[in-house]
Amino acid sequence: MRNSSHPITNKQKLSFTFNGKKYFGYKGDTLASALIANNVKIVGRSFKYHRPRGIFSAGSEEPNALIELGDGPYKEPNTRATNIELFDGLEGSSQNFLGSVNFDFMAINDLLKNFIGAGFYYKTFMWPRRFWEKLYEPIIRRAAGLGKLSLQADPSQYDKGYLHCDFLIIGSGISGLMSALLLAETGGEVLIVEEDFVLGGRLNSERSIINGNQSSNWIRQAVKKLKSLKNVRILNRTTVFAAFDHGIFAAIEKKTDHILEKSSKPRQINWKIYTKLCILASGAIERSIAFPQNDRPGIMLAGSVRTYANRFGAYYGQKIAIYTNNDDGWRTADDLKNMGLEIKAVIDTRKGIEALSSTIPSYLGQTITKTYGRKGIKAIKLSSGSKLNVDCLAVSGGWSSNIHLTCHKRGKPVWDNNFKNFLSGGNGQKDKIIPVGAARGIFEIQNIISDTNRVILSLIKKLSLSMPNRITLTSSKEQYSCSLDLVSRSDPSNSFIDLQNDVTQKDIELSFKEGFKSVEHLKRYSTLGMATDQGKTSNILGLASMAKLKGTNISEVGTTIFRPPYVPVAISAFAGRSRGKDFRPTRLTPSHNVASKRNAVFVETGNWLRAQWFPEKGEKFWRESVDREVIQTRNSVGICDVTTLGKIDIQGKDCSEFLNFVYTNAFAKLPINRVRYGLMLREDGVAYDDGTTARLGENHFIMTTTTANAPLVLRNLEFVRQCLLPNLDVHLISTTDSWAQYSVAGPNSRRLLQKIVDKPKDITNENFPFMACRELTICGGIMARLFRISFSGELAYEIAVPTQYGNALFDALLSEGQEFNAVPYGTEALGVMRIEKGHVAGNEINGQTTAQNLGLSRMISKKADSIGNILSEREGFNRSDIATFSGFRPVQRNQKLEAGSHLISVGKKPTMENDEGWLSSVAFSPTLGHYIALGFIKRGETRIGEKVCAVNLLQNKTTEVEIVSPHFIDPEGDKQRG
């Protein structure tokens, strides 16, 4: 029901639908307040027993009113009606029911309640074992979880942002605003973050008087002042959900959640906030009381009933009873009575207190023993036996300081017996979170004002900043004291401790009986305090109950600590813009445009997109293209983009000594304008990376690495340079992106290049032999580097130009190459040719093989120290029966081979004991006309000609193969030298 004289009714009228039915509310409503004003009683079903539930609170602590918001791909489950700002056209629906929320077929669970208490699943679904996969798991999975995902990609935009400030103030209630006003005067950067869409915090829910006026006047003045200051920034609709080390906080800002029209603007921003100090003005959260059937729709937190009445003019009922164990419950009674509602009773559990109001019927020292009305409360029964007809029951179990964020860095809360409340215990770190106001356990407004002044002024003094004047405020006087009467003794199976997880007093008793007495065990066994509300209204009840069972007090029992996030955060908000193709950057090779025009098929290699092959008209199957590229290259000339290989420029007068140390083989005597193949080990002696290094000058080398290891090799070289050999004069820089590099391979490669280089004589075989390199100019003066190296085994070169000329050079090589029928080739043909030639690559240097396995042990110089040198000598690496690098071909030449097959002697069973090696790389060789493989087999070099079985147990396939030299073509190397 709506109070028609409440100011909210003068605001813009909004229409919305809930569970398909149309309702009206006002601008300034939350979905929860609008539903209450429209007399919607049942908003959801409980998780386990599917009991009907109504709105319970007015904030993030809401356990019941979980809503699926929006439609289609925009749908978001598990939003809290109490946090949703109402907008015109909002669509919401209940969740966790089968049928309709009013008639839920899963409510059968409620009748089975006595059988499915805590630990039921652990105990029941153990046997028979074979039932698990077929029967139990599908049923449990269907019943488990809260809400349903749309199963469509979320079309909304999300963004990330970074904020830096001196003082982060979380919460904009009276203590937050006061802190901001005081700290702003020091000149420091102040950031105020408020979860709600309005500022003022709890003051919006109260009828407090400040400086003789309604508190809203003071809020308006304070906010106006703060907004006028350049060093203050205010973010509303923003929730700080996590605290990290060294003053870093995460907050989620709702930018367009309260607007129907989906725009290109981000829906939410995930802020990372860096602050020197954090003032926690997050207020307090009211807790419930566990008594029989305390979960009916219409039973709500007393402070929330007050919020709905004062802030929104929304009444759940008109005949209201208040059940309290503290003074604050009486304030709800006062406020509602002043609005003309009928207060049937205040039931205060405390014996021997005096009634705080003489005009309200009160029942002191009594408890509620029963409630009536399954789909909305109708009556309550008291311990004295009297029965009262009510349509709303406001419950207050006292207030808990909202210290969630102080626990995120393992700060242990400490119990304050005065106000029966856990306070921030700090955690000994320098970047302390400083609670003020109700978050600091101060609950009476006049004390909040004086205490906030004191805390913030002494902080400013400690920081030696300029001292502002204290803020003088006069306010109405409040009083607060609280008892710990939180749990009833009768009907434990119907006394709900945790509404969201349906944890009852009986479950706590069961946990105790079965030995799960520590709070950490209790939480995990009973699920107390889990899920979206993190037990914000229920934890203390569970602890009080366990304390009673153990015959001790809450401070002895202790508490579990809160963990991030404070509120649920959509995964998309963590992803931000890093979604789909934008998950990571895409690196394009310099020849990408030309390759695309030639219809190249691209493959992702790390972040790179590389041309895999270039299909021509009529080619339907990838191998048709690859075979053609190989044959054309071997017959004439082919061009391949090899820019992705890592290039590290090494300079300094000690760089040859440096290279001697990082490679196993010596580089000091490498002449200028020559290239050498180098092998790197890890310090444990296992092979790490390989590549060629060219010497361009006395003190200038260019190292190449494999594509995958480019950043890692640079990292390790920097480690050697800075951590192991800091006295050497060596400088490193990655030039992978600075130079476009192409392989030009095949018998006509020299003739093609001679058309491009400015002085063709410079690259004759005599002037520029195998493994030569030099800097020269091409195409009329363009700087280039030429290397005579061969991965394919052909007469071959790699030519590098500054990246901006890369696309043009690729184009030029192809057009100048037309007379030779030059062909662009991709990574597949590159791989086929290197397998034919018997060069090792990533499949062979896979992090498990050693120089000895690879047949490269002679490359380990024993004359000087190098990385991995010593541990490469270990016994296991040097046994006579280690698997060594070999070639393989099928005995029946038409048979296919599979990489990964294991090698077993003919006639032996395919077992681990009989395993002698494996095939690492397999290709169809168009040059030879059959499949070939590289691999490793025990004592391979001594077994040339022997036949063994390649066993592929995954496909149940055995192929007889012959061990051969890994160099299938031109083993003497005449071609590459020619």
Add this chain to the structure above:
Amino acid sequence: MLIDHPLLGPRDASEFIYMGDAKLLNRPNWKSQNSKTKFLDYGYLRKNPAGVHKELWYHEQGDRSWLVVTRNTVTHEILKVELARDTKGK
């Protein structure tokens, strides 16, 4: 976490690569007696204390400095940050 880089000031930990125990700075002499055993110890045995720990961080998304960070692994308090090359020979 924030790491107070000696040259660049406080930088977010996400810019760094964590490489663990700073004992990796003390590579054994390859010609010493029992060098194999010493290298095995160097390569495989790392300290992992609950408390003050000297560890290596690499500023890969920054200036590529290798840093020695003295950090309390329990409280995450950072007590000292040095350039690794400055700690050699100390």
